Amino acid sequence: GNSVTQMEGPVTLSEEAFLTINCTYTATGYPSLFWYVQYPGEGLQLLLKATKADDKGSNKGFEATYRKETTSFHLEKGSVQVSDSAVYFCALGNAGGTSYGKLTFGQGTILTVHP
Amino acid sequence: NAGVTQTPKFQVLKTGQSMTLQCAQDMNHEYMSWYRQDPGMGLRLIHYSVGAGITDQGEVPNGYNVSRSTTEDFPLRLLSAAPSQTSVYFCATTFTGGLNTEAFFGQGTRLTVV
Numbered sequence: 269g270n271s272v273t274q275m276e277g278p279v280t281l282s283e284e285a286f287l288t289i290n291c292t293y294t295a296t297g298y299p300s301l302f303w304y305v306q307y308p309g310e311g312l313q314l315l316l317k318a319t320k321a322d323d324k325g326s327n328k329g330f331e332a333t334y335r336k337e338t339t340s341f342h343l344e345k346g347s348v349q350v351s352d353s354a355v356y357f358c359a360l361g362n363a364g365g366t367s368y369g370k371l372t373f374g375q376g377t378i379l380t381v382h383p
Numbered sequence: 384n385a386g387v388t389q390t391p392k393f394q395v396l397k398t399g400q401s402m403t404l405q406c407a408q409d410m411n412h413e414y415m416s417w418y419r420q421d422p423g424m425g426l427r428l429i430h431y432s433v434g435a436g437i438t439d440q441g442e443v444p445n446g447y448n449v450s451r452s453t454t455e456d457f458p459l460r461l462l463s464a465a466p467s468q469t470s471v472y473f474c475a476t477t478f479t480g481g482l483n484t485e486a487f488f489g490q491g492t493r494l495t496v497v
């Protein structure tokens with residue numbers, strides 16, 4: 269079955285530091301890949317996505333590239349801000365529109381950014 | 384435009400009690416899902432629905448029941464609450480445009496079973 273593995277946290281950075289959160293996956297076919305963010309006390313929001321190999325998703329300074337050869341979708345940001353403090357989830361959806369809305373999530377990575 | 388609305392936001396139950404978590408959406412999405420979020424385990428799928436009258440089990444369905452009588456509503460029922468069901472519950476809807484399977488989440492219901 270499908271599975272997603274994220275780097276363990278928590279991750280603590282100073283403002284303006286470089287961020288990488290690793291994500292690797294196991295799936296059959298060609299899944300869609302997502303990063304979701306959860307701010308304190310809120311639900312999950314889509315941060316970025318990629319639907320095919322070599323696609324790069326980007327939003328709010330965050331980027332992730334769909335690497336089929338390494339089955340990875342690492343999240344990066346060049347300069348983090350205090351407001352980026354949140355929990356980040358990597359997720360996988362089945363390919364070909366057959367997911368019926370089902371997503372497989374990684375365990376989440378807590379990011380704390382200090383001034 | 385409310386999106387996905389979950390009620391209640393917080394709930395405390397005694398072991399053995401039953402309750403229904405409500406989820407309503409105004410996005411006209413066919414697909415709806417329920418997840419539970421536990422520390423260190425990410426989100427796990429409980430049940431999902433591909434349309435009114437059609438539901439199926441996810442990864443952790445035991446102890447939960449769902450129905451989908453309308454496109455808008457997808458309630459989750461706890462039949463006899465257990466402490467292991469203490470969790471944060473999220474409802475999600477999905478728009479499917481080919482591979483564009485983006486999910487939209489409610490604010491969550493934090494449930495404690497004592």
